[in-house]
Amino acid sequence: MAISLCLTPAMALADDVSLGATVYTNYVNLEDKVVSPTAPWVIPYTPEIGAVLKYNNSGTTFEWALDAKGLVDGNYALIYYADFSTRFDDWGGDNPGAVIATNLAASGGIISTWGVLDLGMNLPCYPDANMAEYYYGTDPQVLGWTGDNYATGYGAKIWLIPTSALTGGTNLPVVAWPPTASWLFETDLISYTDTDAIVSITVDPTSIDFGRVAVGETAIGADLTVTNTGIPAFVAASVSSGIFSAMTLDNQTLPTSYTLLKGEAEVLTPKLIIPPTSVGSKSGTLAFIATPAAVTP
Numbered sequence: 001m002a003i004s005l006c007l008t009p010a011m012a013l014a015d016d017v018s019l020g021a022t023v024y025t026n027y028v029n030l031e032d033k034v035v036s037p038t039a040p041w042v043i044p045y046t047p048e049i050g051a052v053l054k055y056n057n058s059g060t061t062f063e064w065a066l067d068a069k070g071l072v073d074g075n076y077a078l079i080y081y082a083d084f085s086t087r088f089d090d091w092g093g094d095n096p097g098a099v100i101a102t103n104l105a106a107s108g109g110i111i112s113t114w115g116v117l118d119l120g121m122n123l124p125c126y127p128d129a130n131m132a133e134y135y136y137g138t139d140p141q142v143l144g145w146t147g148d149n150y151a152t153g154y155g156a157k158i159w160l161i162p163t164s165a166l167t168g169g170t171n172l173p174v175v176a177w178p179p180t181a182s183w184l185f186e187t188d189l190i191s192y193t194d195t196d197a198i199v200s201i202t203v204d205p206t207s208i209d210f211g212r213v214a215v216g217e218t219a220i221g222a223d224l225t226v227t228n229t230g231i232p233a234f235v236a237a238s239v240s241s242g243i244f245s246a247m248t249l250d251n252q253t254l255p256t257s258y259t260l261l262k263g264e265a266e267v268l269t270p271k272l273i274i275p276p277t278s279v280g281s282k283s284g285t286l287a288f289i290a291t292p293a294a295v296t297p
Helices: 242-246
Strands: 002-009 026-031 050-055 062-069 074-081 098-106 111-117 157-162 171-174 201-204 207-209 218-220 224-228 233-239 247-249 256-260 265-268 270-273 283-292
Touching (some): 026 157, 050 157, 062 098, 201 283, 224 233, 224 256, 242 247, 256 265
Antiparallel strands (some): 002 207, 026 050, 050 062, 074 098, 074 157, 218 270, 224 265, 233 256
């Protein structure tokens, strides 16, 4: 009784774009928003408060420049806030998102700085709910919701928040709510293609032979080692139907998934309970499908 393995790395590639340190292809405004049960996410457009984030939308690194004003003096962080599908109920900005920069000091309410970061991911990045087009217009299921400044959206949300709102002042998730006037939110969603973000995984061995097993017994195959040799990856494991639908990996029923950083490996023990009605030689396919995973660099 054998099962073959199928490796399907999903690769996102684009033409490289060479940019100078002071040349940017796009920009987005960041504004303070009013958050209340009757007027959620309303942008007051207070002239004294706001920021402009300039950025490139393609390249081997994410290049950005930030000019902010009207802030309470202190340290701030620029983050990619990845939404959950329950975006109006589930807070945290750790799905998992990314910290782009931290310890950005506001003096006299002003921040003027720039940076270059190897994100190792596209924006947006799985499992951000905004990887799928979402209707951001009026939603009668959300109390008082009258729509955002963008009716529909695909892309990443960028926020400028006090570092004190982050875990340990440096990492996601966001731990201090609710937002205040010193939190600057996206006014549009952005996208960025990391041109050297390549997903690559290996699985060893490439096949499993359970041998001769009596019906009703549990067969244990040789351990599988799944290794990430590319960018941070979300690896989903699934198995063909039939008797192999009862297969488990480390006692987890399939389908299941793992998030692996570059160089990380997951050792998995396959087990299979043979149904009473199964007779004869059987074969199937265990598939590992890898897609880019959003993680904090």
